[in-house]
Amino acid sequence: MFRTKEEVIDTIINEQNILIVQDLDGVCIPLVQDPLKRALNKDYVKDVSRLEEKFAVLTCGEHEGRRGVNRLVENALNSKTIARENGYYLPGLAACGVELQDRFSNSSHPGLKDEEINFLAEVPKMMRSMLTNELKKFLPNISNEFRNKLIDVAVCDTRFTPTLNFNEIFNYVKNDFQKVKNLQLIMEKIMNNLLKNSKDHGLDNSFYLHLMPNLGIRDGKEIMKYSTQKEFGTTDIQFIINGAIKEAGLLLLLNKYIANKTGVYPFGENFNVRNAPKTHNKLVELCKDKIPSDQMPLLIGVGDTVTSVKEKKNNSWLRGGSDRGFLTLIQKLGEAYKQDNQVIFVNSCNDQVSRPRINGTDMTGISDPNDDLKFNMIINDGPKEYIEWFKQLASNF
Incomplete structure (x- = not known):
C-alpha cells in the first residue's frame, strides 16, 4: 500500500x-x-x-554547458547572476557521478583523467558525422535541411556524457514501430563504433554505454528496450565514464x-x-x-x-x-x-x-x-x- x-x-x-x-x-x-x-x-x-x-x-x-541544468536555473530566474549570489543552483552530482557542484555552482569532476576529457570533446563531432551517413541511407527522401534539424536535436554535445537522443527522429516515424526499432539499431551501432574508437586511442576501460531506459545488464552491457506499438523504448544512449x-x-x-x-x-x-x-x-x-x-x-x-x-x-x-x-x-x-x-x-x-x-x-x-x-x-x-x-x-x- x-x-x-x-x-x-x-x-x-x-x-x-x-x-x-x-x-x-x-x-x-x-x-x-x-x-x-x-x-x-x-x-x-x-x-x-x-x-x-x-x-x-x-x-x-549535466550541470554546466549550453545544455546544462545551470542554464535552466538561470532561465527560470531570468538572470545569470541571481543564482550564484543566492545559492539557487541545484547542488549535487551530474553526469551520472562525475560532475559535482554546490549551490553556488562551484564544481569539480572527481576521478576523471585529462585524456578522457579530451576524447569526450571530440565525440559529438564523430556522432554527427556517423549519424549523417546513416540517415542519408535510412531516410533518403527527406531534405538536407530537415535531416540536419533532426541531427541537431539528436546529438547532445554535453561535456562528460555526449548523448544520442532519438526522440525527435522516432516521432517522425512514430506510426511505424519497426522503423523505430531499426533506428534503435542504428543508434546502438554508432555508439558501439565510438566505444571501439576510444579503445583505438588507448582508452580501453574508460567508457561504457548507458541506455535510457534499459532492461538491466547482461554480460556487462545494458540491454536495449526495443520499440513496441505502445512505446518507443530506449530513446537515448549516453557515452559515459566507466564507473559512473x-x-x-x-x-x-x-x-x-x-x-x-x-x-x-x-x-x-x-x-x-x-x-x-x-x-x-x-x-x-x-x-x-x-x-x-x-x-x-x-x-x-x-x-x-x-x-x-x-x-x-x-x-x-x-x-x-x-x-x-x-x-x-x-x-x-x-x-x-x-x-x-x-x-x-x-x-x-x-x-x-x-x-x-x-x-x-x-x-x-x-x-x-x-x-x-x-x-x-x-x-x-x-x-x-x-x-x-x-x-x-x-x-x-
Missing part, C-alpha cells in the same frame, strides 16, 4: 538528519523531445535552496554530506565513483563499515526511470532503468540501518515522450510482483504534481 503525500512529509520532517537525493528529467523537469526546450519552475528552484545541504541531485544530465553509475554516486553524495556535518570524509577525501565498490552488497558493506548509525541520514530517493519486462523465452524478469540502482540502494541502506528511508516514483510519461506509467496498482512495464524495489509513494501526474508536493515539503524548512 502506497503512502500519502502527507504521510511521507511527516516521516521526513520528523527527522533532523535527512538527505533528499533526486533525479531531474521527468521528476522536476517535464520530458520533451528536444532537450534544449527543457524548462525549470522558478518556485521549485527557490524551494530547493531552503533545504540547503539536505538536498542533492543525482542525474545523468548512480548507486556509486549516492555514496559520493553521502561522503560529502557527512564531511560537511562532521569534518571527516567517511570514505576518504579522494573517494569517487571509479574507486567505489561495484555491487549493492559491497556498497552497503562499505557504508556499514565506515558510517556509524548516528551519522547516516534518513535517505529519500526520487526517480522516474525504472523498468521491468517479462522475458518470454525463459519466463524471467528483465529489470533496469537509470534510477533503479540508486533507489534500490536507498531501500537496502534503510534495511541495513533500520531506518524508514523513502523511495518515491514519479510518472513521467506525457504527450511528448511515451513511457509506461503506474495506474493504481497496475505497474506494468515498471515493476512486477517479484521486484525487490518497492515504492513508498507514487506521484501520479508527473513533474507538475511533484513540484507542488515539494513546495509543501520545503515550507517546513
Whole structure:
C-alpha cells in the first residue's frame, strides 16, 4: 500500500538528519523531445535552496554547458547572476557521478583523467558525422535541411556524457514501430563504433554505454528496450565514464554530506565513483563499515526511470532503468540501518515522450510482483504534481 503525500512529509520532517537525493528529467523537469526546450519552475528552484545541504541531485544530465541544468536555473530566474549570489543552483552530482557542484555552482569532476576529457570533446563531432551517413541511407527522401534539424536535436554535445537522443527522429516515424526499432539499431551501432574508437586511442576501460531506459545488464552491457506499438523504448544512449553509475554516486553524495556535518570524509577525501565498490552488497558493506548509525541520514530517493519486462523465452524478469540502482540502494541502506528511508516514483510519461506509467496498482512495464524495489509513494501526474508536493515539503524548512 502506497503512502500519502502527507504521510511521507511527516516521516521526513520528523527527522533532523535527512538527505533528499533526486533525479531531474521527468521528476522536476517535464520530458520533451528536444532537450534544449527543457524548462525549470522558478518556485521549485527557490524551494530547493531552503533545504540547503539536505538536498542533492543525482542525474545523468549535466550541470554546466549550453545544455546544462545551470542554464535552466538561470532561465527560470531570468538572470545569470541571481543564482550564484543566492545559492539557487541545484547542488549535487551530474553526469551520472562525475560532475559535482554546490549551490553556488562551484564544481569539480572527481576521478576523471585529462585524456578522457579530451576524447569526450571530440565525440559529438564523430556522432554527427556517423549519424549523417546513416540517415542519408535510412531516410533518403527527406531534405538536407530537415535531416540536419533532426541531427541537431539528436546529438547532445554535453561535456562528460555526449548523448544520442532519438526522440525527435522516432516521432517522425512514430506510426511505424519497426522503423523505430531499426533506428534503435542504428543508434546502438554508432555508439558501439565510438566505444571501439576510444579503445583505438588507448582508452580501453574508460567508457561504457548507458541506455535510457534499459532492461538491466547482461554480460556487462545494458540491454536495449526495443520499440513496441505502445512505446518507443530506449530513446537515448549516453557515452559515459566507466564507473559512473548512480548507486556509486549516492555514496559520493553521502561522503560529502557527512564531511560537511562532521569534518571527516567517511570514505576518504579522494573517494569517487571509479574507486567505489561495484555491487549493492559491497556498497552497503562499505557504508556499514565506515558510517556509524548516528551519522547516516534518513535517505529519500526520487526517480522516474525504472523498468521491468517479462522475458518470454525463459519466463524471467528483465529489470533496469537509470534510477533503479540508486533507489534500490536507498531501500537496502534503510534495511541495513533500520531506518524508514523513502523511495518515491514519479510518472513521467506525457504527450511528448511515451513511457509506461503506474495506474493504481497496475505497474506494468515498471515493476512486477517479484521486484525487490518497492515504492513508498507514487506521484501520479508527473513533474507538475511533484513540484507542488515539494513546495509543501520545503515550507517546513
